[in-house]
Amino acid sequence: MNTFRALEAYENTNGQFEQRIIQRAIEDLPDGELLIKVAYSSLNYKDALSASGNRGVTKKFPHTPGIDAAGTIVVSRVGRFKVGDPVIITGYDLGMNTFGGFSNYIRVPANWAVALPDGLTLKESMIYGTAGFTAALSIDKLLRGGVQPEDGDILVTGATGGVGSMAVSILAKLGYRVIGATGKSEAREMLMSLGAADIINRREMDDDSGRAMLRSRWAGVIDTVGGNTLATALKTTQYGGCVTCCGNVAAADFTTTVYPFILNGITLFGIDSVNCPMAHRLAIWARLADAWKPDTLQHQYQTITLVALPNAISLMLSGQHKGRTIIKLDD
Missing domain, CATH: 3.40.50.720 (NAD(P)-binding Rossmann-like Domain)
Structure with missing residues (x-):
């Protein structure tokens, strides 16, 4: 647990942005009440922009994108979440100017976390993302x-x-x-x-x-x-x-x-999904876990690993990406 893998977007010596897989240390993560072992993340257009150096999304590089993460709490400094709780993180500043979900671990404020609702798995939550x-x-x-x-x-x-x-x-x-x-x-x-x-x-x-x-x-x-x-x-x-x-x-x-x-x-x-109030956020996730859950949910995604993520980012930026791509991180 002392070190882990993460995707990093960086500017090379030619002024171009690339992505690489690096080893990071837990102590390098930003401060926050929750340390989460990430099981899955997902790829969004904003992630592709961040990974390609768009400073309207991310101001400082090198940077680890990933505006979505779903995983299990391994350290909690607040009473309402305990070790072992499955949670979803979407929106807020995750993956924009805060170390993001394309990583085995993240550390975030507790008020960013949504407890995984009944009727939804961590993987399904990231098929949504x-x-x-x-x-x-x-x-x-x-x-x-x-x-x-x-x-x-x-x-x-x-x-x-x-x-x-x-x-x-x-x-x-x-x-x-x-x-x-x-x-x-x-x-x-x-x-x-x-x-x-x-x-x-x-x-x-x-x-x-x-x-x-x-x-x-x-x-x-x-x-x-x-x-x-x-x-x-x-x-x-x-x-x-x-x-x-x-x-x-x-x-x-x-x-x-x-x-x-x-x-x-x-x-x-x-429509703003980044700063959606928590009460409304919880209500929407509850619907996605129940009455709004499509019968086709398990058929509209592909699963990749961190190693394959740069290629998926390239496809998204070129307009060739379709549907949903989730990243499996708990390997």
Whole structure:
């Protein structure tokens, strides 16, 4: 337990960022009330950005990314958690500017930890990870906005990504008719197996007509990519519908008008999974462990080790990654 393995992102002598597996010492970890032996982590787009030197995500390098971790407590300095308790850590500063989950051990503040809910294994919690948690927060917003299965189709953009694929499977579990938008035609079979009723090409959600409003198509939209796709989603959502926004892989900015809001009464919800209040965080994880748990959960991931992680990061940055990738760390 004195030393352990971790992935480290670093800047080489040519000013390029690379990743390597290194040995670290427990005493090198940041201070915190909980020392956790990590069983699984998961790969998210933010991890790929951190691992490639994006200083908007991580300010100082070398650094160990990993915004997700699930494992067992080996040291606790607080009463509400004891040694042996299984816990989930997602969000907060884990893996951003704090030593992250791509490691055999992490040390974190106790108020970052969620006790593993009944009905969920550590591995399943990382099949969800931040992606599944974000998808669930988005679906919760649709429900709070009054969008019901009988109201019409739900569009999920970036449907082959982590958040998108999770949103498709959870929505299908809840009885919604889900349409997935993707640029990967070869992913049709995968998305249909997760419960999508149909697939459209992402170009259909990239309107350049200049029109303020378009034909209404969706009762709700879970947008994971931002940019003009989000603007198009707003213009094509039916009266009283809801759109959620959680990503910016296409672009961080977009141009729209007030007309979708004042003519169709559209509601746009922003989704933040990093600083979600703990009471709401616990409620969402409880749903993911029970009523919202997709029957397809065990079929929408791949498992890799730390050694294979740099290649997976490269695939994600190049847009070739699909679904969920979890990292097994308890070897």
